[in-house]
């Protein structure tokens with residue numbers, strides 16, 4: 001079934017009639033300063049050096065893989081895994097990768113086609129929020145990580161997602177709740193340390209981060225606010241005229257969206 005709502009559609013991008021929506025979203029996020037900065041921090045925390053074998057789980061268009069491959073070349077290897085054939089097709093034809101030690105593999109993260117201890121570094125960025133039974137994925141990724149290797153995740157805590165606006169507060173609350181409830185794992189950011197402990201990963205380090213977006217068009221592109229309102233109108237929660245007023249106020253008045261997220265690292 002077609003699903004181009006960002007909170008749910010990333011579970012199965014290839015089922016969507018509108019691949020461009022997802023591709024555009026990843027490209028936009030990758031261009032924003034907050035994302036650039038936290039991603040750089042993840043590469044540093046992974047202690048990437050020439051020769052590492054890194055797996056980027058749920059690599060999307062491969063933007064992180066590209067930057068990490070430059071750090072582990074020429075002797076290392078960077079492998080990008082994703083469930084979406086369409087993301088991988090786009091990445092495989094991307095000329096940025098032509099001279100880098102990079103490989104793309106289509107697979108579900110719950111069952112990876114790699115032997116135990118294949119990789120020295122594992123990275124998974126904003127993927128577990130979309131996956132039912134994330135503990136199975138963390139266990140499978142731990143299986144393919146070598147002893148002494150570093151496992152890094154970045155994910156969101158949607159229970160700490162807040163829209164600050166002068167618009168009708170009941171509409172604001174409905175938007176926050178509908179968007180948040182649409183994720184498979186809305187509180188995954190805070191659950192990561194427990195998942196790491198369950199897999200016997202040690203040296204667990206937690207880095208809390210907060211993103212702030214202060215203009216409506218960017219927040220709308222990142223958090224699908226208009227699409228959320230459309231769903232709320234369709235299911236009878238709010239009226240169209242009320243939604244229109246709310247957007248007008250968000251565009252012109254005080255507006256800010258904050259979200260807490262975490263980088264969690266551990267060692268096998």
Ligand SMILES: C[S@@+](CC[C@H](N)C(=O)[O-])C[C@H]1O[C@@H](n2cnc3c(N)ncnc32)[C@H](O)[C@@H]1O
Pocket residue numbers: 010011012013026057058059060061063064081082083084087107108109110124125126127130131
């Ligand atoms: C929000 S995107 C993040 C992409 C990338 N990590 C980034 O930071 O740009 C989530 C990615 O996870 C992939 N994905 C979702 N569920 C998956 C699964 N069960 N197995 C493999 N990939 C999956 C999606 O296809 C998508 O590329």
